[in-house]
Amino acid sequence: MTDPSSKPRNETEHERLDRQLMELLQGFRVATTGVQVLFAFLLTVPFSKGFVQVDDTGKALFYVALFGAALASVCFIAPVFQHRILFQLNKKPLLIRRANRFGILGAFALALSVTAATTLVVQTLAMGTAAVGTALAVLAVCGWAWFVQPYLTRLSAGGRAKQEEDS
Template structure:
């Protein structure tokens, strides 16, 4: 008789949900801090003297950036509210799945916020509207770090 190598963890659905919830909250803490700091800085821009000197296009980019930042903040704080409202209701596996979706949406909105902020900052800092290649390069870097490498790792290292 051969010994079988056990794959994965020996845990109940509730234990798995508890572990996954803890992992998710740790991940969200990192992104929440970043998005809240970025959003806080964005809110102060309108009170600076230079804001009045921005072109109509730059005003629009700023407003879009603030709205994206607000949406990202909402999505990334959402899992905390979700957990509070469903705690003790025996729905943690479902809550973990929903919180994961909120986190993914929040990360996408954070990517959009950072892209928009980068466009605005580079336009104001350089006075050049042809900064698209720099922004595209940074966005590609974000996509590689946030999506391509994790998906590649998941595909390469997931056992069936």
């Protein structure tokens, strides 16, 4: 049986760009929802009763988490507004490249925010060692799932594509 992904698509360049842009924007819709929930939660934290008891390390973690969530929000929303402003100017290839870059930067910012926010909570509830361990674990999981694993797959796929070209 032939793997459907190995078959070429019968789509024009315009159809391919439309599909790629829609796939990117759909991915951003999913990511943005999670970022908005995290960002909204972080915006309420300084107004909670116990925030005055947070030490300097905790406040630094909070600022990192808040900035990361804000930056991730900007990155995941930017392609939508750019698409609206550049609508019908035949700039889809540019929009797709930019959206991809914004998505990667947004993922880095989100990983930083999630790591800092989780570490802040664990630091508040447990000893410093648990907070450090949690930070390393969360960062490792985000790093592996969001960056390392797809990068290794990309390298592997690039190697296969080159071998097929050489054949």
